[in-house]
Amino acid sequence: MPVASSRKRNREGTSIFRAATTASRRSAGHDKTALVRALAHTSMNVDIGNALSSVASPGISRAGLERIDEQVAVAHERIERGMADGEHGYEALNLPEKTDPDEIRTAVEPVADCETLVTVGIGGSALGAATIVDALEAQGDGTETVFLDNVDPAWVSRRLEGLTLSETAINVVSRSGMTAETLANFLVVREAFDSAGVDWTERTIVTTGESGPLRELADRHDLPSLAVPDGVPGRYAALSAVGLVAAAVCDLDIEAILEGAAAERKSLTGSLFECPAYAYGATAYALDGRGAAVNAMMPYAESLETFAEWFAQLWAESLGKDDLGQTPVRALGVTDQHSQLQLYRAGPSDKLVTFVTPQAHEDRPIPDTDVDSLAYLGDGTLGELLEAEFSATEASLAAAGQPNVRIELERIDAAELGGLLYGMEAACVLAGELYGVNTFEQPAVEWAKNATRGLLGGGEFEEADAVEAKTELRIER
Amino acid sequence: MPVASSRKRNREGTSIFRAATTASRRSAGHDKTALVRALAHTSMNVDIGNALSSVASPGISRAGLERIDEQVAVAHERIERGMADGEHGYEALNLPEKTDPDEIRTAVEPVADCETLVTVGIGGSALGAATIVDALEAQGDGTETVFLDNVDPAWVSRRLEGLTLSETAINVVSRSGMTAETLANFLVVREAFDSAGVDWTERTIVTTGESGPLRELADRHDLPSLAVPDGVPGRYAALSAVGLVAAAVCDLDIEAILEGAAAERKSLTGSLFECPAYAYGATAYALDGRGAAVNAMMPYAESLETFAEWFAQLWAESLGKDDLGQTPVRALGVTDQHSQLQLYRAGPSDKLVTFVTPQAHEDRPIPDTDVDSLAYLGDGTLGELLEAEFSATEASLAAAGQPNVRIELERIDAAELGGLLYGMEAACVLAGELYGVNTFEQPAVEWAKNATRGLLGGGEFEEADAVEAKTELRIER
Structure with missing residues (x-):
């Protein structure tokens, strides 16, 4: 039956500007007897080390982060005011x-x-x-x-x-x-x-x-x-x-979903260095401005595949306006390592890859095999394989100078998920403030709704007229 | 029970440089009594009218298409030679x-x-x-x-x-x-x-x-x-x-899948104006060079959702190398009209949207309702709603000058699907020739495979060493 694995972590309170070398995954990964730990609830953490300009291009320098942090402080005040007044959109964070x-x-x-x-x-x-x-x-x-x-x-x-x-x-x-x-x-x-x-x-x-x-x-x-x-x-x-x-x-x-979200709400402060959600939003915004026009959301958990879709809607519909906005792409670890990773590592340097990775999860041993060349698998678990694949992918991008960010959850449960959803919403609202767009409107979606109604005879909508004027250049066999 | 709908089409043999205004979808959409037609098998057609520079920016002029067509002729010879010799990769088209x-x-x-x-x-x-x-x-x-x-x-x-x-x-x-x-x-x-x-x-x-x-x-x-x-x-x-x-x-x-693919293979000729697959590949390539770094694949059929994933792998892993390659994005009509469309219409002009749309499909009437403001729906079918949504989305992008291409299938069946898969493969191989990349390798995927094996103790791989050197900048609560 499933045993549990937990990824070794290196956490000593709030950490600013700490560059560290992680312990070898090789040794960390093989603690097969560990149980799921009864961890204190700490919710989402963010590691933006691989988005620094010392690692990646596009990337942001530490000085650049400090300058953006001044904008974050102003944006945070605006967000808090909107929340206090129950303004359209900001009300969501309440x-x-x-x-x-x-x-x-x-x-x-x-x-x-x-x-x-x-x-x-x-x-x-x-x-x-x-x-x-x-x-x-x-x-x-x-x-x-x-x-x-x-x-x-x-x-x-x-x-x-x-x-x-x-x-x-x-x-x-x-x-x-x-x-x-x-x-x-x-x-x-x-x-x-x-x-x-x-x-x-x-x-x-x-x-x-x-x-x-x-x-x-x-x-x-x-x-x-x-x-x-x-x-x-x-x-x-x-x-x-x-x-x-x-x-x-x-x-x-x-x-518990609401409690996890409420805990995340408490983390919103006027500095990206103290608030994981803002750190994510500010980093994504900063990297877009420096050339990362694409944001690939790549959870390392099958159960978060729909989350990546939800994120894509949040990001596209909130920020995609006034000729601005990062293009969200949905990916899935490890599956897409055999697909999208080629492009992310060796294609144009116009992407930020965002990983979401639970630290503890259910596990399942890989049975031993009589085939010599596969014997190495039989020493491990599916969870260790998943973790090694994640580490390999993250390193593969960093080694090629492609920026990436890691969002860590303790595990996937109701409270952690509530925190993740809230955190991504707060990140998106912050990014909207930094871009200076109206985060909470979606005029282009409304345009197509009106055109559809007009086409179906549900009223007079001038948008429907645009359909009549289609330019064709057909290539047929 | 389901009735059938078929989209009115305007087809008069192979058409080059024909700009036309489509008949009103409003009238076309309401032929509720039509049955699925026993159409002659014509396979995939492509309409690149909305990718012309007269409509969209980025877009390609007709003169630009003619210049690229000279490269297509050369590429086609290379592809035919590779196929004849059974060369690695080209062999796939056999x-x-x-x-x-x-x-x-x-x-x-x-x-x-x-x-x-x-x-x-x-x-x-x-x-x-x-x-x-x-x-x-x-x-x-x-x-x-x-x-x-x-x-x-x-x-x-x-x-x-x-x-x-x-x-x-x-x-x-x-x-x-x-x-x-x-x-x-x-x-x-x-x-x-x-x-x-x-x-x-x-x-x-x-x-x-x-x-x-x-x-x-x-x-x-x-x-x-x-x-x-x-x-x-x-x-x-x-x-x-x-x-x-x-x-x-x-x-x-x-x-039938193989027969549909074989029919598509016969359509490969030395000119994009005579070959729908090459028209698609050349247009995508040309638009990437003109700024459409993203290619959003958006089928208007739920059953083609996985096809969009397959396309994303094909496109990313084949073309994403040497700092080149369009980023494929998977979308789904009509669902993503309420999500990604905002970005596609009003965000940066860096996207080509590719629609795949079956001309005939199973249908289902929308029942009448006693609610006045919804009465217009009761006159129609789900299929008509789907078609109106597609027309609205296509027009919404064109009206905003955002390039898009329409790939038409007669219907979704084994032969059409075989043709579609083959056609997209041929389009991708052509695009690889035009970019000048090695379409059939995937070194970045292999890199991560080696790193994973090394991490799991499956041999000595220098790629695994990159994992040790992770730069951290953690933001925690």
Whole structure:
């Protein structure tokens, strides 16, 4: 059965400007008898050593970091003011204190024993919830989760065909209650329940704004409903009912998620040298300005694959405006070492690679083999292999002068995940201040929504006219 | 039940330099009674109109295209020569003729009725197979497929726990037979079978090179085995046993996949204006040189999500060297309209967006609703919504001067998919010739493999030493 491994760490309180050589992974990795340690909760740490200009190009010098830290202090004041005043967007950073887990638990009570939960939502209305249930799957009650976040007809039909609807619950999420994809899918799902003779009004939870079609529908059918909090854009809503309903149905520890986030909130200070979240945001911003136009998010944990997608939305939709913004790329360790790593190491020096790596994890020994050339594997565990691969990849980039940052979690659990989500949101809000963009708008997304409505006859929208004028240059066989 | 929709098309043979205005999608989209047409097989077409400098910046002028076409002619001769001589890498483009589907069908016969197929492989040894079974899932026999392409211990354990091993078959793939992740996972899986009292030697297919540990093992236990073809790097091996064993076990039409690829092979000519694959490769190359350092692959079909991953490996590992290479980004329509689109439309002008869009697909009507503001949805189908979203996104980028290319498939079936995979491989090989890189090597991937082996005590590798020298700058709470 699985044994546990823990990566040796070198931690002596808050450390500024400490350059160190890590202990050999070769010896550290072979402590096969170690158990998962009952560590004090310390949450996310960040190591930006491999983004320094002494190591990497693009990179930032220590003097450059100190100059940016003055901007961080100003930005932090702005952020704190926005939070105190409950301003649009900044309000998201208040969620750990404001979200009421009891209210969510009460709302999901009627469907808590469902076998399958179908979340109908798109973008921020789905990704946060999916990130949480995927990351913590092992700690849940085994509820199957399906996310209908696309309108591909064949795919929607196939997902629905496989379900026992009498054991299925619906979690529909849209702030406006008007999102075309979400409402279309909800109508399809509702009809499937009707056709199967299952009363969907007994099995539906609604999360929406104060008014709009979904709110009317919840009122008319007396459905359990929760509010999308005011002033919180979808991509920042993971720590509200938007992200936590699915987690609660899966019986995950949503209280611990919020506590982890609240602990991370306490870490926000006026200096990047004291705040891991700001250190990450400021470093990413600084490296973009120095040429790292791409930010590859590469967790070394399969359960964080959806987190990388969530990060990509957060980063792209918040910072991608006014001709600015780093392009987020989703990668996965170790899988993408056999794919993207070639480009990251030997391609253009225009990337920051961000690793996320849990320090302790479940493990599994590699059985011995009778094949000589593979004997070295039989001395170890899958966890040690994973750690060696991570160390190799991190070193491979550093040795080639390609900048990278390491975000360390103690382990993957509810509290650590809450801290990670909050930390990345704070990092993104900080980066938005440093870029000087409006972090909380998404006009280009709205443009396409209007064009779609116009094309479908849902009103007059001038955006739809642009579709008529397509320039073609077709190459056919 | 599902009705069919087909996008109106405007096709009059091979078209060069034809600028046209498409018919209104508004009227085109509402032909709800149309059936899937029994179209003549025409395979992949490419529309590069929105990558012209008259539309987009970066963009390429028509004169620029003509100049590049002279290089395409030279590159095509080089490619044809490499194919004729069976040179390393170029040999991949001969696979449609050389792969023997009967041999694959015979090898999988002993496990053809398994409930679950576990493919143990990583990178090119997994992604091609996953791309095919995911794209064609609806046409298969319902075999569940699991791809163990990571060594995350918790994830591996959870994937294995859910399986009935007596109904499970193993498909292990590694050219060298030495790949650490693959062999470690294979040893773990083999032990799980032993523990469950199931004879793994009765349920294992091996695909590997002519020598090495896996080949020895196949010989010793008399396992059905297939060869990784000589001269074909993993990422180009989808159209060999490497990619087709899983498809054959799922009872997919591997003959049609190869036929579609063979048809695409016939389209390779010395001019980008006559060859869709080369038109794509040359346009991507030209735009990279003009500033589109990112290539976002965005299929409008959920079943092609894995294809986007496969493309990302192909593009990154083939072209990412000598400080060159576009960064591939995986996106998904319509889902990522609510996420990445903000960046693609309003962020830096450093991206080419590549759409893949099937012209005909299964459809599903959107039920009528009693909510007035949503009534417009009830007139349509999910397929029409998908098409309107695609048109809106394409237009939204063009209207903002952001370059994009459309790759059209008739539909998603075995032959079209074979053509698409072959076409993208040919596009990538062409781009490699234009860049002047060695498309078929991956030294940076090998670097990390050596470092990992060294760290695990699998031999002396100087790459492992780089891990010792990590520069730290830790920010902690």
